[in-house]
Amino acid sequence: MLVTLKEILKIAEEKKIAVGAFNTPNLESLMAILDAAEELQLPVIIQAAQCHEGFVPVSVIGPVMIARAKEATVPVCVHLDHGETLDYVQKVLDIGFTGVMFDGSTMPYEENVANVKKAVEMAARTGASVEAELGSMGRRESGAGDGAGAGDDTKIYTDPMQAKAFVQETGIDALACSFGTTHGIYLTEPRLDFSVVEQVRKETDGMPVVMHGGSGVSSEDFRKAVAAGVRKINYFTYMDKAAGTALAEYVAGVETGMPVFFTEAAVKAGAAMKENIKEAMKVFANID
Ligand SMILES: [Zn+2]
Incomplete structure (x- = not known):
C-alpha cells in the first residue's frame, strides 16, 4: 500500500527500527526492492534521485513506482x-510521490530554510511529506567529489542547535543529518559520531x-x-555493486564465441541485488 513518508516513519518510530530507502534507477532494482520487502514483510521506501534522471527519467519510472x-x-x-x-519537486508531486527531499545542504543556511519552506508548502497541497538536510555528507549522491565538504576531512557535521531552529522554521517531517558518513564507494573507514544523532533527536x-x-x-x-x-x-551503492558483480560473473562464464544476452544478465543482476537488499533490510530492522 502507498503511504506517506511521515506515516512510514511513524511505523519505524513505533518499532524502533530504520526503514530502508533504496533507489530505483531501473526496473530490476524496483522489482528487487519490493520482492525483498514483501518476503521480509517490512515497510520500505523506494526513491528516485534527481541525479539519476539520465539513467531513467522520473516521468518513466515514477508512475511505475506509484503503481x-x-x-x-x-x-x-x-x-x-x-x-x-x-x-523538480513539483514534477514528482504531480506524479504522485508521497515524500520529497529538498537538498539545500550546500546552500547558505537562510537559503536552505527558504527553499525547504516552499517545498513544505508544495508538498502539503498533495499530502506528501518532506525531508531536508543540514550539514554536508561530503560527496553528492552521484558519488562525484565536487560537492561541498568533498573528502572526509572537510565534512561538516550537523549542529544540533541549528537543527532545532531548522525544524521549527521549516516544518519538515524528517532531517538528514551528517555524522560522519559518505556517499558513494568509501575511501577511508568512516568514523561515525552517534552523539550527533542523539543530540539532534533531543x-x-x-x-x-x-x-x-x-x-x-x-x-x-x-x-x-x-x-x-x-x-x-x-x-544504494552496494546493492548496485552486487548487481554489477553478478553481471560480470555471468559474462565471464559465457563460453568464448557464445552470445551474451542482456535480459538473462539483467535477471541475474536483479537476483543478486535482492539478496543484498534483504541483508541490509534485516540490519536496519534489527532482525538476525
Ligand atoms: Zn544521499
Whole structure:
C-alpha cells in the first residue's frame, strides 16, 4: 500500500527500527526492492534521485513506482531523493510521490530554510511529506567529489542547535543529518559520531533522523545508528555493486564465441541485488 513518508516513519518510530530507502534507477532494482520487502514483510521506501534522471527519467519510472507501491502487501513510500530544484519537486508531486527531499545542504543556511519552506508548502497541497538536510555528507549522491565538504576531512557535521531552529522554521517531517558518513564507494573507514544523532533527536523532540551514505559502514554501526534514533537509511551503492558483480560473473562464464544476452544478465543482476537488499533490510530492522 502507498503511504506517506511521515506515516512510514511513524511505523519505524513505533518499532524502533530504520526503514530502508533504496533507489530505483531501473526496473530490476524496483522489482528487487519490493520482492525483498514483501518476503521480509517490512515497510520500505523506494526513491528516485534527481541525479539519476539520465539513467531513467522520473516521468518513466515514477508512475511505475506509484503503481507497484499501491499493489504491494507492505507499506511503501514513493520518495524523491536529493531534489535539487523546486520545479523538480513539483514534477514528482504531480506524479504522485508521497515524500520529497529538498537538498539545500550546500546552500547558505537562510537559503536552505527558504527553499525547504516552499517545498513544505508544495508538498502539503498533495499530502506528501518532506525531508531536508543540514550539514554536508561530503560527496553528492552521484558519488562525484565536487560537492561541498568533498573528502572526509572537510565534512561538516550537523549542529544540533541549528537543527532545532531548522525544524521549527521549516516544518519538515524528517532531517538528514551528517555524522560522519559518505556517499558513494568509501575511501577511508568512516568514523561515525552517534552523539550527533542523539543530540539532534533531543533538541528536535524526536524528529526522525535520516542517514545518507551508508557506504563502508559495518552492520554493527548501522545498528548503533538505529539505536541512536536513525529512522530512515538511504542505501544504494552496494546493492548496485552486487548487481554489477553478478553481471560480470555471468559474462565471464559465457563460453568464448557464445552470445551474451542482456535480459538473462539483467535477471541475474536483479537476483543478486535482492539478496543484498534483504541483508541490509534485516540490519536496519534489527532482525538476525
Ligand atoms: Zn544521499
